[in-house]
Amino acid sequence: MTVVLAADRLSYSYPGSPPVFSELSMEVSQGTALAVLGPNGGGKTTLLRLLCGGLRPAAGRIMLHGRPLGYGRTALSEFRTQVQFVHQDPDDQLFAATVSQDVSFGPLNLGLPPTTVAARVTAALEDMEIVPLTEQPTHLLSFGQRKRVAIAGALALRPLVLILDEPTAGLDPAGAEALLATLRRLSAGGTTIIASTHDVDFAHRWADEAAIISRGRLRTGAADSLLTDSALLRDASLRPAWGPAVGRVLRAVGGLPADAPDPRTPEEVLRLEPGTRP
Amino acid sequence: MTVVLAADRLSYSYPGSPPVFSELSMEVSQGTALAVLGPNGGGKTTLLRLLCGGLRPAAGRIMLHGRPLGYGRTALSEFRTQVQFVHQDPDDQLFAATVSQDVSFGPLNLGLPPTTVAARVTAALEDMEIVPLTEQPTHLLSFGQRKRVAIAGALALRPLVLILDEPTAGLDPAGAEALLATLRRLSAGGTTIIASTHDVDFAHRWADEAAIISRGRLRTGAADSLLTDSALLRDASLRPAWGPAVGRVLRAVGGLPADAPDPRTPEEVLRLEPGTRP
Amino acid sequence: MLAIDVAAYRSPWRRRHPAAKAVLAGGLLLSALLLPPWPGAPITAVITLVVALGWARVPPRAFLRSARAPLAFIVTGSVTFLISVDTSGLAWAPGGAVRAGEVIGRCVAAVFCQLLFAMTTPLADVLPRIARRPGLSGLAEVAGLVYRMLSVVLETVNAIRRAQADRLGTRSWRTQWRSVIGLAAQVFVLSFDRARRLEAGLSDRGYTGSLAVSVESLPLTGRFLALAPLPGLVSAGLTLALTSACTVA
Amino acid sequence: MHIAEGFLPPLHAAAWTVAAAPFVAHGVVRLNRQIKENPEAKLLLGASGAFCFVLSALKIPSVTGSCSHPTGTGLGAILFRPPVMTVLGTITLLFQALLLAHGGITTLGANAFSMAIVGPWAGYGAYTLVRRLGGGLLGAVFAGAFVADLVTYCVTSAQLALAFPDPAGGFTGALTKFGAIFAVTQIPLAVSEGLLTVLVVRLLRSTSAAELIRLRVLKEGQVAS
Ligand SMILES: Nc1ncnc2c1ncn2[C@@H]1O[C@H](COP(=O)(O)OP(=O)(O)OP(=O)(O)O)[C@@H](O)[C@H]1O
Ligand SMILES: Nc1ncnc2c1ncn2[C@@H]1O[C@H](COP(=O)(O)OP(=O)(O)OP(=O)(O)O)[C@@H](O)[C@H]1O
Ligand SMILES: [Mg+2]
Ligand SMILES: [Mg+2]
Secondary structure, three states: OOEEEEEEEEEEOOOOOOOOEEEEEEEEEOOOEEEEEOOOOOOHHHHHHHHOOOOOOOEEEEEEOOEEOOOOHHHHHHHHOOEEEEOOOHHHOOOOOEHHHHHHHHHHHOOOOHHHHHHHHHHHHHHOOOHHHOOOEHHHOOHHHHHHHHHHHHHOOOOOEEEEOOOOOOOOHHHHHHHHHHHHHHHHOOOEEEEEOOOHHHHHHHOOEEEEEEOOEEEEEEHHHHOOOHHHHHHOOOOOOHHHHHHHHHHHOOOOOOOOOOOOOHHHHHOOOOOOOO | OOEEEEEEEEEEOOOOOOOOEEEEEEEEEOOOEEEEEOOOOOOHHHHHHHHOOOOOOOEEEEEEOOEEOOOOHHHHHHHHOOEEEEOOOHHHOOOOOEHHHHHHHHHHHOOOOHHHHHHHHHHHHHHOOOHHHOOOEHHHOOHHHHHHHHHHHHHOOOOOEEEEOOOOOOOOHHHHHHHHHHHHHHHHOOOEEEEEOOOHHHHHHHOOEEEEEEOOEEEEEEHHHHOOOHHHHHHOOOOOOHHHHHHHHHHHOOOOOOOOOOOOOHHHHHOOOOOOOO | OOHHHHHHHHOHHHHOOHHHHHHHHHHHHHHHHHOOHHHHHHHHHHHHHHHHHHHOOOOHHHHHHHHHHHHHHHHHHHHHHHEEEEOOEEEEOOOHHHHHHHHHHHHHHHHHHHHHHHOOOOHHHHHHHHOOOOOOHHHHHHHHHHHHHHHHHHHHHHHHHHHHHHOOOOOOHHHHHHHHHHHHHHHHHHHHHHHHHHHHHHHHOOOOOOOOOOOOOOOOOOHHHHHOOHHHHHHHHHHHHHHHHHHHO | OOOOOOOOOHHHHHHHHHHHHHHHHHHHHHHHHHHHHOOOHHHHHHHHHHHHHHHHHOOEEOOOOOEEOOOOHHHHHHHHOHHHHHHHHHHHHHHHHHHHOOOOOOOHHHHHHHHHHHHHHHHHHHHHHHHHOOOOHHHHHHHHHHHHHHHHHHHHHHHHHHHOOEOOOHHHHHHHHHHHHHHHHHHHHHHHHHHHHHHHHHHHHHHOHHHHHHOOOOOOOOOOO
16 A cells, blocks of 8 residues: 555654654555544654654654654645645634635635635534534533534644644544544545544444544554554553454353454443344 | 532524523533534534533523522633533644643643642543653544543643543544543543543543433433434434344344343454354 | 743742842942943953852753843944944044943843843742732732733744644735734733633632732841852952053053 | 934933823723723723734735834824723733833833823824714714824824934934934834724724724714715
């Protein structure tokens, strides 16, 4: 698979603070769903901001399709037409008065003609299932709704790579479920997605690959194997995912056939109770 | 058990909006740990703010020890020496420049002598395990640290009832674990605690009782039974807790003795694998 | 966050009473302003630099970086001394270079004194102490709230600005205007929303009008206070001695 | 352009401090009265101060193409009235001196006189005049912001000219010099600030009408205009 985005021996430290990490490298292939996990203050947000060009590394490079990112104005703005970042707090991102105005900001900046802008806005709102909110003022929306508007604002630029910082934080389980479906739909359309989260079960259900960042070190690998490694997870203030743990024990005690997949939600577990219709 | 705090046929609507709920009643007994759950926009925050006297109901009453709460200045300030509320966003609450200054605000308002104030501040910081932050500026702290400071500010008043809005949101699993331990310690000391959360597993592990608020209706009951009722939970955009679901299925297939408690964490599940030392 | 603010909180002098530090920096400031600029200004500047970087251990890079903005003003302002203008037109000013040199010297020394205080004394330690004085409590408490909300609003504004850049808001002159208008309006909405939310949060904590907090009691006696006026006196003494030596010679 | 610490001769610094003091004291008396009547006002004042500080830290693209900071004094005076703006402006200047090293402590009086007193009053005067003469809100806002910005810098130039009279041309000669450097480069920026303020107020009129009514910038029922 082609590598879309790569970090090459990145180092970063905030002014007056010890380095968050140094010499960190990683590669993300086209179409991957990559979950980034780690403890509070582990460096997830910092890594994502470096990947989207929002922070400039002290050393090392970010590469898009093998070409190193430059930090001049034109290079950056070209890069940003392809890589988009969604902040953890939607209030860090929304500034226009209404939903449609805010979502139109990016496409307008591309200099697209008004009809194309309108079409992009509608498509992004449809993707996020918030068409009914089109003309609502952003500051009267609930947290979950604002979060969707922020994602729509990034989608309207049709990025190749979408980077999200803790997209599920503050959402109720149904909202997280809806987001999961949206991310899957985007992945199916070929978008590469990188998202940080504290929710190991969400990561395990959604991601193909995982990256765990803790105390300046990064571990990457298939989500299946990384997110079931208890020792590694504990070391990063995380806990193992429920699904694989339950699947393993159930198989061992004969509650699940050896070749059946792990249950992914508590509802699926309950359906495994003998005497329950599948 | 004595009822500490009660809501009697409460109704509330924000100006220009349909009612969030009406005729809602509930009772909280001394020393209870009560979890409030519900979908985004369900009314959790609204209910908690009514219970702490921060919003005034359109109809109905709040009662502390059977005495209805008045909304005059003296009545409210007397009430707040006993009932304290911690907001979801610590920046809604922290106003002073340093941690110790901020925590001293409540005790100083009580008119306590300086030495008592200092002792209260120290005790609250110890309770929240943030003594090393005493002279730090609040704005250079991480989110989780600010959250702890906000809780310490409430604890310094030694309230009878502590109400917290989504105390685990934004904390990593280790941080949530530490908070759980703190809440248990406070409960053991006799404090009544009410907390809202989206994390059904956290609620199930921590709470004795649960209240589910959704589309204007409230269901209360023992946490054990409410948080395992799939239909009720689904109706409120929630999902069942993993622990009880796993316990039930494991018991049914013989993976867990009939009288053993439900596993509470994925780690505990893994320890049930045959051949694993307990 | 703001570099001077961060340095002030991390300063090894954090535990010194703000008044003692004010005496120290104020003494140096007085000698910078009142002594004859030559040799007073360079002497005071050097002594202040030694006190700041050597004794108070202010990080040198942050110190010099913070001095850049005022120095730009000082240099631009002093350029005007080099020329003279009257009804007959422009001309080189006689003695203009000397005058510019004097003002620049005095200014550099004074800015160093200002930074010495600012980078060792957080506002957090100053404002609540002022708030205890009757008559000033309202002003100091409002200033304290400005300080607190400033950090929250500034952080959000920086985030929005970065997010606007992420969404191509700095591409051209047009997009920059659109970004800055949206941002300025949002700062207004945001600040007032913050006030509303803090109002709710504080009333839940029992706010009835006073924002009094207890401040750490720091000793205003002892060795540090006794030493505080010394650098200013040394610089004054040295300058006067040198001046009189020159006059005598 | 804040006058840096040490730039003014001590006598001038002291004189401007004395000149600014009564205005600031008047503002503080007003502020204390507001707080006493309504304790919640304290939080709104805190927010307004944060707004003023952040506004003056924004970078606006000037019509000449370069970037510069707006003074914010015109908008502040229109929103909060000159006496309160004097206090908030002085707090902002103090914070700028101690947190950014923009401006100084001994020059605080001089800077406050131009940016927190004369600028706001002149801007507010222009704003009121245009409204009295039947001008629209946005026209008045432009006038207020433009005048406040320009007058602020004219006062700064005059302060510098008084402190450093030209050896040949005296005060007027020096005023020409400082005026050329500060005020003339400032005209494009004053235009920019005027435009920005108009566009911001226009946006606020649709999103924050309630706040503008509370601040008595708009009257009830004027929202649609
Ligand atoms: N603006 C900043 N200035 C200084 N230090 C910072 C800044 N932002 C973050 N840090 C520090 O950098 C480290 C990494 O922070 P980062 O925000 O990347 O962590 P995170 O993994 O996203 O944490 P969380 O789960 O809490 O969001 C932390 O130690 C943090 O304190
Ligand atoms: N200040 C407000 N003005 C108008 N409506 C509001 C306001 N605050 C909340 N609401 C509305 O009241 C309802 C209940 O909101 P509330 O904040 O209590 O929900 P919640 O259960 O806490 O949700 P969340 O899980 O997102 O925090 C929602 O429909 C919300 O849109
Ligand atoms: Mg983060
Ligand atoms: Mg809520």
